[in-house]
Amino acid sequence: MAPEPTNTIQIPAYGDEHLAVDFSQQYATLDSVRMPLTRKEYDLLALLVQHAGEIIPRDALLLRVWGYGAEIRTRTLDVHVRRLRKKLGAYADVYIETIFGIGYRFQPFHAPRFFQSEPKPAAAVA
């Protein structure tokens, strides 16, 4: 009876400086040019974009885009991420972050990126 946690969030569309996704019409544009996405590519992008800023574990992506359970071992997710990145061109890694050991995260164009190399061995504290 417990209703599933809303798996279809009602966002009509996403848009930032370069990328736009129309979820009702199911297509995306990059710098105003329509991106030719295949079905799976779109599904993957849409899921990532609908959770912009959140880390989505591989498990979750495989389950929600492919219906795969945890027992299935495949590299198809990686391949699709790669194709998406390719089609995102120069913005590839700006938009799609890899969270090592966990999954992926879509970041809106201007979102602050927390990762920085190494904290400088700063000056001593007395």
Place this chain on the structure above:
Amino acid sequence: MAPEPTNTIQIPAYGDEHLAVDFSQQYATLDSVRMPLTRKEYDLLALLVQHAGEIIPRDALLLRVWGYGAEIRTRTLDVHVRRLRKKLGAYADVYIETIFGIGYRFQPFHAPRFFQSEPKPAAAVA
């Protein structure tokens, strides 16, 4: 009788003047900048921080972070402590104390370091 919580107390977050740890999202920030921690580094830091002010014996750390029993001889704990300290930069030894022959202890930023036999579960930070 209030039912005693099990040994795993769920504190939502920790924060002091410089360090913050979000246990539900599993990340830490140092002076508002996100610390890039690997999983094991995070696990170790989280366990220490959740027991701030308490000495945690090596045995306990090895058991709870690595699942190792007393028979296993390894220096991986020391190496991980070292990496954590490195990432804590100037605050390294302010936060992570070595208790010779026993283990380690995380101290909140302002906690005084005195000779006390058994430091009580230190009062919350202001």
Place this chain on the structure above:
DNA sequence: GCGGAGTTGTAAAAAGTTTGTAAAAAGCGC
């Protein structure tokens, strides 16, 4: 203080794991 046994610190190598990638194979609709 001094020395030794045991403990911890550290850098670097080795080992283990995860992700990236190209190309081939498999699947699907026409």
Place this chain on the structure above:
DNA sequence: GCGCTTTTTACAAACTTTTTACAACTCCGC
């Protein structure tokens, strides 16, 4: 079959963790 999409395969590259080897330090009795 043909063209397109998706999955698998096989290996490379990137990243994380553990081990190794030795230096430095602490404790304790003398």
